[in-house]
Amino acid sequence: MRRAVELAKRALAAEALEHVKSKKLTEEEKRVLAELRAKLREEGVWLRR
Amino acid sequence: MVEKVVVDTSVLAGALEEGDEELLAALVEREVLVPYVALCEYLYGYLYLGRDAEKEKRVLEKLFTNMYPDHQVLMKALEIARAAFNGHIFWLYYSYSEGNFQARTVTKSEEKARECAQALAVLGVQTKIYRWLKKYWVVHLKGREVLKLAELLPGWRNALRELAEKRKIEPKGPVTRRLLELAGSPPLPWQNFKARAGNSLSAGSLAR
Numbered sequence: 001m002r003r004a005v006e007l008a009k010r011a012l013a014a015e016a017l018e019h020v021k022s023k024k025l026t027e028e029e030k031r032v033l034a035e036l037r038a039k040l041r042e043e044g045v046w047l048r049r
Numbered sequence: 050m051v052e053k054v055v056v057d058t059s060v061l062a063g064a065l066e067e068g069d070e071e072l073l074a075a076l077v078e079r080e081v082l083v084p085y086v087a088l089c090e091y092l093y094g095y096l097y098l099g100r101d102a103e104k105e106k107r108v109l110e111k112l113f114t115n116m117y118p119d120h121q122v123l124m125k126a127l128e129i130a131r132a133a134f135n136g137h138i139f140w141l142y143y144s145y146s147e148g149n150f151q152a153r154t155v156t157k158s159e160e161k162a163r164e165c166a167q168a169l170a171v172l173g174v175q176t177k178i179y180r181w182l183k184k185y186w187v188v189h190l191k192g193r194e195v196l197k198l199a200e201l202l203p204g205w206r207n208a209l210r211e212l213a214e215k216r217k218i219e220p221k222g223p224v225t226r227r228l229l230e231l232a233g234s235p236p237l238p239w240q241n242f243k244a245r246a247g248n249s250l251s252a253g254s255l256a257r
Binding site: 009010012013015016017019020021023025029030032033034036037040041 | 058059062064065066067068070073074077078090091093094097098100108111112
């Protein structure tokens with residue numbers, strides 16, 4: 001049973017990795033995402049003040 | 050029992066954009082709760098890029114548990130007590146299993162965690178540092194150490210008072226009893242605080 005759970009978890013992680021690879025985010029897109037999230041976080045911090 | 054963890058957007062990005070295998074493996078071992086804010090922040094990037102945000106959402110739902118803000122969640126969030134030390138925000142909580150107050154903060158590097166622990170050590174506060182989710186470091190304080198900080202910093206006493214009131218905590222041991230007494234007492238005289246803190250740290254740098 002434990003082994004089955006472990007295998008299911010591994011399969012889930014493998015599936016997620018496959019999804020990451022299929023997305024093929026370019027370096028430019030990654031940079032845009034990081035900038036966007038940093039800005040959102042900054043605004044969030046400001047709003048909580 | 051499976052450990053429950055709450056993740057922020059950077060953890061989601063690390064696992065599902067950078068493809069950090071170690072992190073992903075650590076996450077699937079746990080029950081991962083994604084706050085609604087982190088979910089929106091993550092998906093907004095995909096909408097902004099004109100990519101398939103729906104698919105991303107489906108993947109997230111399959112892997113993790115999304116926490117949508119119902120009334121219960123909001124009420125729970127209001128119970129979180131926080132206190133600052135040296136630029137770090139500590140989350141204060143009451144451990145029902147150990148019967149004492151504890152505090153922890155998370156840093157993104159070991160160096161930052163060590164810096165924080167050193168600043169606390171100057172005040173005689175002992176900490177435990179450990180790695181969390183493969184890429185974060187936690188600085189952890191237990192009962193007696195929380196007491197030392199509460200004796201020095203009014204902000205910590207206020208946070209403890211709020212926590213004790215909201216959770217209706219009854220003192221179990223001498224440390225918790227002293228902490229609850231402190232929480233209800235006015236700030237200590239400046240002279241006492243200065244004597245304990247030593248000359249190496251100013252009040253400003255302590256409670257930033």
